[in-house]
Amino acid sequence: MTSFTETTDDNTEDDGDFDSDGWGSTVVTQRTWSIEAEGKRKRTDAQAFTPDPGQESIRKAGRVVGFSANIRVRWYRRDGSPDAYEGTATVSGFTKGGAVTDLEPFNFTLNGQGAPVEIPNPSVQQDATNT
DSSP states (O other): OOOOEOOOOOOEEEEGGGGTTOOOEEEEEEEEEEEEEEEEEEOOOOSOOOHHHHHHHHHHHOOOOOGEEEEEEEOOOSSSSOOOOEEEEEEEEEEEEOOOOOOEEEEEEEEEOOOOEEEEOHHHHHHTTOO
């Protein structure tokens, strides 16, 4: 992957009252998450193309409608940070293709279904095991 962006979108409501000395207040009443990613499908010298299993799962889910399009995903940083999450998402628009000279670029959006769950970062655990 060459680009990865995780975002949240919050719905807020005014919960100010007369006793707040003129200061306003808001509360988050709903939150959604999404991930936008893009990359290039790499090929080797092998005659038959072997797709990346993760990309292939996302590509296939992007062609399904309804609840069958939901997939379980996890994402984490690989630089030693503990940031790591897991959740269910719907794939919205897996786009692929490009010019003859391109490495078959792709992009997709994952729209979260419910809250993501924080998990132990697999890359941090692996590093701790190897020391």
